[in-house]
Amino acid sequence: MDVKIGISSRHIHLSKEDLYELFGENYKLNKLKDLNQDDNYSCVETVDIENEGNIIKNVRVVGPVRDKTQVEISKTDSYLLKINPPVRNSGDLSDASLITIIGPKGKIKRNCCIIATRHIHISMEEAKKLNYKNFDIVNVKLNSIKGGIINNVYIKYSKTENCELHLDLDDANAHLLNNNDIAQIMEVEDE
Amino acid sequence: MDVKIGISSRHIHLSKEDLYELFGENYKLNKLKDLNQDDNYSCVETVDIENEGNIIKNVRVVGPVRDKTQVEISKTDSYLLKINPPVRNSGDLSDASLITIIGPKGKIKRNCCIIATRHIHISMEEAKKLNYKNFDIVNVKLNSIKGGIINNVYIKYSKTENCELHLDLDDANAHLLNNNDIAQIMEVEDE
Numbered sequence: 420m421d422v423k424i425g426i427s428s429r430h431i432h433l434s435k436e437d438l439y440e441l442f443g444e445n446y447k448l449n450k451l452k453d454l455n456q457d458d459n460y461s462c463v464e465t466v467d468i469e470n471e472g473n474i475i476k477n478v479r480v481v482g483p484v485r486d487k488t489q490v491e492i493s494k495t496d497s498y499l500l501k502i503n504p505p506v507r508n509s510g511d512l513s514d515a516s517l518i519t520i521i522g523p524k525g526k527i528k529r530n531c532c533i534i535a536t537r538h539i540h541i542s543m544e545e546a547k548k549l550n551y552k553n554f555d556i557v558n559v560k561l562n563s564i565k566g567g568i569i570n571n572v573y574i575k576y577s578k579t580e581n582c583e584l585h586l587d588l589d590d591a592n593a594h595l596l597n598n599n600d601i602a603q604i605m606e607v608e609d610e
Numbered sequence: 611m612d613v614k615i616g617i618s619s620r621h622i623h624l625s626k627e628d629l630y631e632l633f634g635e636n637y638k639l640n641k642l643k644d645l646n647q648d649d650n651y652s653c654v655e656t657v658d659i660e661n662e663g664n665i666i667k668n669v670r671v672v673g674p675v676r677d678k679t680q681v682e683i684s685k686t687d688s689y690l691l692k693i694n695p696p697v698r699n700s701g702d703l704s705d706a707s708l709i710t711i712i713g714p715k716g717k718i719k720r721n722c723c724i725i726a727t728r729h730i731h732i733s734m735e736e737a738k739k740l741n742y743k744n745f746d747i748v749n750v751k752l753n754s755i756k757g758g759i760i761n762n763v764y765i766k767y768s769k770t771e772n773c774e775l776h777l778d779l780d781d782a783n784a785h786l787l788n789n790n791d792i793a794q795i796m797e798v799e800d801e
Contacts, residue, residue: 494783494784565728566760569756569758571755571757589686592784593780
């Protein structure tokens with residue numbers, strides 16, 4: 420089954436409390452662009468992230484605010500920051516790496532940095548038609564001269580019109596992929 | 611069949627003429643470390659590479675000198691430099707990207723920048739035992755939580771004790787791999 424590719428650059432989700440600490444009391448995020456899944460949108464706002472003097476500037480904030488602050492980076496970013504974040508589904512911050520987040524009005528330190536699992540946003544209705552359950556793990560075929568098959572891709576029920584495979588920038592660059600390229604979902608993996 | 615992984619960072623091979631232009635007449639490269647294949651060695655020397663003001667500094671020179679100068683980078687590097695190099699076997703510079711190379715004594719501009727194909731260095735003797743021919747294309751299984759199967763991996767006869775899979779930094783980081791990790795060579799691809 421065909422699926423469109425969406426490439427996720429490093430980004431940050433903020434809790435309301437952390438938003439206020441970084442940008443000021445009662446600050447409201449400013450929408451830059453709607454994203455395709457749920458009610459997510461990229462924001463005008465960016466923050467810097469830092470570990471022991473190693474810094475990545477201008478990390479995009481993704482709104483709306485969430486329960487927990489979460490930073491999603493690539494393995495390449497992690498070498499630059501000299502941290503070793505775990506690969507986690509969004510929302511699962513177990514063993515997440517400690518990172519300093521710097522905004523215009525404040526600075527916070529949180530155990531919230533992960534490398535996101537490869538995942539496919541799909542509506543519950545479409546998933547059920549295709550016999551996928553939430554958190555099923557599938558393989559996906561990527562088509563390019565540096566293509567192949569990627570394992571451990573999570574099915575993720577979402578409010579979305581169109582099912583979309585989310586890859587980080589390392590996966591995209593390794594496989595020479597661009598936004599809106601088409602991949603193929605293969606079988607559900609045996610565990 | 612198991613194969614050890616070697617990760618190639620961006621690097622440059624120099625012709626004798628270009629070495630002299632960049633480092634001075636009759637300059638001799640200084641060995642830093644032997645590499646595992648043929649008589650290749652990484653050098654103390656580095657150069658900067660540049661395209662239209664976009665620069666990557668300290669690109670390692672790999673000796674000995676060759677017939678043709680060749681720069682090997684990753685897709686991630688190519689976005690930084692704003693060039694679009696083709697994926698090529700080492701030595702094949704057809705459609706290679708134009709790049710400026712800056713050394714301590716001079717600066718040259720060459721159509722010599724490529725993204726290297728994934729390849730496996732193997733001795734002719736071992737390859738023949740395993741029924742692989744030079745330039746055969748195989749699939750390789752990579753083992754990690756972000757693993758999978760990579761296509762279009764070239765068999766490359768080399769003077770080498772131990773067969774080794776060479777991946778660029780994008781492939782390594784996307785699949786969370788380190789030097790000396792073990793992968794599995796799968797079947798020869800049908801073309």
